[in-house]
Amino acid sequence: MTRDEKNRKSKIVNRNSHNMHTETVHITPYRTLAWVLITLLTLTFITITVTWIDLSAITVLVAMLIASVKAYIVLTYFMHLKFESSLFRALVIMVLAIYALVIIGTFVDYLLR
């Protein structure tokens, strides 16, 4: 068995009480998770060093950008979004978009007074 085959298992899934069908389930390998952690720790380190350099307004932007990358990695690998059905990804994007627009809507008031 290849490592990939070892990491996929068949699972009998019940759906709506009508039919049972088999679905391969993705198992995230330990190595992947370890690399994800290392990446996240590295990005944390970068955030800290970057904010030591005072770029005034841009510092916030850079810090938020890196935080967003970390969030993306957590969502994709730890929270398994990469391997779920596309519905989950679409919903996450929809929610984040709505939230972003709410912030923009509020700042249309505050920034343009």
Place this chain on the structure above:
Amino acid sequence: MEHRDDIGAKLGMWVFIFTEILLFGGLFLVYAVMRSRYSVDFHHAAHHLNAFIGAINTVVLLVSSATVAMSITAVQKGNTKLAVNLLILTLLCAAVFMVNKYFEWGHKIHIGLYPGSDLMITLNHGEVMFFSLYFFMTGLHMLHLVIGAIILAIVLVKVKSGTINANRYVLMENGGLYWHLVDLIWIFLFPLLYLIT
């Protein structure tokens, strides 16, 4: 006949996570507004926070996310012992975070830096806003961390007893998702509160 819909259960958990994102979202919005008004005061007030402890907490939470994800892999592979140990590690990380927070908050309260204190009234408006946000946001986050830890403790018991196993682990996945949410919130809280000096 048993009606079991794991995908539905997971979808339900994701929808719940969306509500939590919007809940904290309201607070981040307040932060954004206040910071844009009082950027200088925020800069000064943030000096009272210990970025080193904040960084330790960040590392601790990231590690705990990794360990809980790994423990799910362990359950999927049928390795109960490893799963249990990884969950224990996760809970230890949670404990470290809580202890740090206790000392952080304790110190501030000791020197009179808390909402409504006599000292607080004398500070600049922006500094007051900063500390109010600090306590409210980290407090709400802490509440969710405690809830997440309780959920994972329940998961730990069920993994040990075999109720959660390689054929039936959606409860564990959902508990893990909630824990990752706690981590996600902190990923944003850390730079916004601790790294604006």
Place this chain on the structure above:
Amino acid sequence: MTEEITHHPEPSYLVDTGKRKGLMAWLTSTDHKRIGLMYLFAIMVFFVIGVILGEVMRLELFWPGQQFYGPQAYNGIFTIHGIIMIFTVVIPGLSVVFGNFFLPILIGAKDVAFPRLNLFSFYLFILGAAIAVSSQFMGNGPPDTGWTFYAPYSIRTHTNVVAAVFGAFVLGFSSILTGLNFIVTIHRMRARGMTFFKMPLFPWAVYATSWIQVLATPIVGITLLMIIAERWLRIGFFDPALGGDPILYQHLFWIYSHPAVYIMILPAMGVITEIIPTFAQRNVFGYKAIAFSSLAIAGVGYFVWAHHMFTSGMSVSARWIFSLLTFLVAIPSAIKVFNWVTTMYKGSIDVKPPLLFALGFIWLFMIGGMTGLTLGSLAINVHVHDTAYVVAHFHYIVFGGVGFAFFAAVHYWYPKMFGRMYNFKRANWAFGFLFVGFNLLYFPQFIIGYMGMPRRYFDYLPQYTFGHQLSGLGGLLLGIGVIIMLQNLFSKKGAKAPDNPWGGNTFEWRIASPPTVENFDELPEMGENDQPYDYK
């Protein structure tokens, strides 16, 4: 229209078949139909209390000057009237009663995705309502802030704001969990062969509503917690003395409370969309347009909140952008009205009580909607903001719209829920009193509001007296209508109902009246050529 009574061997859901009997069988039931009925009972009680509070206000306002009580009491009354009506009646409203009862049936399922969570939502609802109502009897007196709890007054007033606000928080949590349940139900439990676009339109409406519940409510949740933190801990987010901004409160509050009105109206529109095809015996016109317009209302409705704040001191850009978006959100609503009317064209119209209430809804909703557009115009808004014009507008939409749709739904689905018919003549009389009374009560408010009558005032200048007295008379007629309607529906058992008294062809009309516990003897399926509405 089938008139014969079919006998079903299985007991109905109204019969206690489990271990427990009587009240406990209901209070511990996870059956979506029983939960829907429990919500119905609770909401009707809250509605009647809210109506009484409204009548008490109308009484004081019948003449200028103080008649029966003073301004402090008046402020307390309009506050709790708003809290009860908004948070315990119209926001949960059609969702928790008819969504719970009929969503699973309409999509061919046995129950919702998480039945125990459903019951928990109900307990939270009762708990939240109890906490909110307790604000009237504890502490330093009933809150006098209005249901909107604007800062900084809500921070400073000594009245019992925290109980009301915390009650609203718990109610919000109940709403979130219901929305979550319905979203998963619709995604995962549709009948085999029922794609999203073969779902009837009431489930579509419930789907859009549920997303608003799930995404908007948390924001008011956190805002209400902030109010409590302001009062107890002096965190100062909205307190200018500490550096906070009261306008920020308004933003946060309305970011939820505007989408909240779409939580109220979308299921209402969904019910109307079910009723009209049945009583016109025609397929609904523009199925996809109605489905998408529900999503559009939910989506665009998320971004119009600041039209409640035009006179608060926002930036000019914010004002015209939100005004523009407000006009845009009217379009999908208008599409629905067009589709309803077109569905009836050349149909075989049968004016039974459900259709009567549905037609009343269309009339009242249009007035409410169009006055919403006038309010959305910046120049007019400056003149009528915080006047009785606004009060008239939202009562037309919320009471005339959501309320009448609720009455329509009750009259439509009553035979299915209870297995009994009601007296049509009396229902028509109830409708008459309600419709005439409603217009007499609220239309004069547009006029005196435009003439300058402020809202939330317990006293007024003499020139508004006639308008208030017309309103008072309208209130009386409306109250009589409510009594006739409730007496007709709930005082004695009517004739046994057939499975399909109206000739509808969505799933609920193919099962027993009242349904069995599992709804269907055999779970239905939809073939490739089956459509949700199948009239000629």
